[in-house]
Amino acid sequence: MSQSDAHSSGQQHPLGVYFKVWALLFVLSIFSYMVDYYHIEGYLRWSLIILFMLLKAGFILTVFMHVAWERMALIYALGIPMLAIFGFIALMTFEGDYTFFTREMYFSP
Amino acid sequence: MTSSTTTENMTGLQSAAADWASDQRTFKNVPWGKAMMWIFLLSDTFIFACFLIGYMALRIGATEPWPASSEIFALSMGGQPVPLLLIAIMTFILITSSGTMVMAVNFGYRKDRKKTALLLLITALLGASFVGMQAFEWTKLIVEEGVRPWSNPFGAAQFGSTFFMITGFHGVHVSVGVLFLLIVGRKVWRGEYDNQTRGFFTSRKGNYEIVETMGLYWHFVDLVWVFIFAFFYLW
Numbered sequence: 001m002s003q004s005d006a007h008s009s010g011q012q013h014p015l016g017v018y019f020k021v022w023a024l025l026f027v028l029s030i031f032s033y034m035v036d037y038y039h040i041e042g043y044l045r046w047s048l049i050i051l052f053m054l055l056k057a058g059f060i061l062t063v064f065m066h067v068a069w070e071r072m073a074l075i076y077a078l079g080i081p082m083l084a085i086f087g088f089i090a091l092m093t094f095e096g097d098y099t100f101f102t103r104e105m106y107f108s109p
Numbered sequence: 110m111t112s113s114t115t116t117e118n119m120t121g122l123q124s125a126a127a128d129w130a131s132d133q134r135t136f137k138n139v140p141w142g143k144a145m146m147w148i149f150l151l152s153d154t155f156i157f158a159c160f161l162i163g164y165m166a167l168r169i170g171a172t173e174p175w176p177a178s179s180e181i182f183a184l185s186m187g188g189q190p191v192p193l194l195l196i197a198i199m200t201f202i203l204i205t206s207s208g209t210m211v212m213a214v215n216f217g218y219r220k221d222r223k224k225t226a227l228l229l230l231i232t233a234l235l236g237a238s239f240v241g242m243q244a245f246e247w248t249k250l251i252v253e254e255g256v257r258p259w260s261n262p263f264g265a266a267q268f269g270s271t272f273f274m275i276t277g278f279h280g281v282h283v284s285v286g287v288l289f290l291l292i293v294g295r296k297v298w299r300g301e302y303d304n305q306t307r308g309f310f311t312s313r314k315g316n317y318e319i320v321e322t323m324g325l326y327w328h329f330v331d332l333v334w335v336f337i338f339a340f341f342y343l344w
Contacts, residue, residue, distance in 0.1 A: 032338070049344070060335070065324075065325055065329070072128070073136060077136075082154060085162075089162055097170075099169070
C-alpha cells in the first residue's frame with residue numbers, strides 16, 4: 001500500500017463527535033462519583049457503578065479509539081479474546097469463595 | 110484487485126471472514142504500527158484484567174473487613190472530609206487529557222503541525238499532573254496513614270498489596286505515556302512527519318499515523334483508570 005493510501009484511510013472525523021463524547025464522559029464520571037457521595041448502597045450501588053463504568057469504557061473505545069469506524073476483522077480480533085476474561089472472573093469467584101470458606105473453617109478462633 | 114474491492118463492500122461477520130481468509134494482509138486500511146499497538150493493548154488488557162481479578166479473589170477470600178476506600182481516600186477541605194476528592198480530580202484530569210489527545214490526532218491528520226504539537230504537550234502536562242497527584246496520594250497513604258503492602262491499620266492486609274500493585278502499574282503506564290507524548294510532540298513540532306525525517310531510534314520515516322497510534326495507547330490508559338476507579342475506589 002502506498003503512502004497516500006495510508007493517509008486517506010486515517011481516522012478523520014468531525015470534532016463535534018469528540019466534544020459530545022468528552023462532555024458525556026464528564027457527566028458519567030460525576031454520576032459515578034455521586035453514587036459514592038450520596039452513599040447509595042446495596043444492589044443499586046453495584047449496578048449503577050457498573051453501568052456508568054461500562055458506558056464510559058464503551059464511549060472511549062468506540063469513539064476516542066475509533067473502534068466504531070474500524071473493519072470487523074480488527075473488531076473481532078480484539079473482542080473475541082477478551083471474552084476469556086469473563087471465564088476467568090467466574091473461576092476466580094469460586095476460588096475466592098473457597099478460600100474464604102476454608103479460612104472460616106480452619107483459621108477462625 | 111477485484112477480490113479486494115468486493116470484500117471492501119461486505120459487512121459484519123462476512124467481511125471479517127473475508128479479511129482473515131484473503132491471503133493478504135488481514136487488517137486492511139490499518140497501518141502495521143497501529144495493528145501492533147492494538148495487539149499490544151490486547152495483551153495489556155489481559156495484564157490489568159489479571160491484576161483486577163486477583164484483587165477480586167483476594168477481597169472475596171479476606172476474612173477481616175475490607176478497608177473503606179471512600180474514608181481512606183478522603184481529603185479534608187476546611188476541616189470537613191470530602192470522600193474521594195483527589196481521586197475525582199485525577200479522573201477528570203485523565204478524561205480531559207483524553208479529549209486533548211483525540212484533538213491532537215484530528216489536527217495531525219489535518220497536518221496542522223503547531224496545534225498538534227501544542228495539544229500533545231497539554232496532554233503530556235495533564236498526564237504528568239496525574240502522576241504527581243498519585244505520588245501525593247501514595248505519600249499520604251504511606252507516611253500519614255501507615256498503609257504497607259503487608260499490613261494497614263484499617264483491616265484486611267491484602268488491601269495494601271493490591272492497591273500499590275494496581276495503581277502503581279497504572280501509574281507506570283501513565284509515566285511512560287507522558288514520555289512518549291513528549292517524544293512524539295517534539296517530532297511533530299520539528300516537522301519530522303512532514304519532511305519524512307528518519308527516526309533516531311528505528312530510522313524509519315514517520316507520518317501522522319504515529320499520533321493516532323500514540324493516542325490509542327493514551328486512551329487505553331484512561332480506559333484502565335475507568336475500571337480501577339469503579340472497582341477499587343467506588344466498590
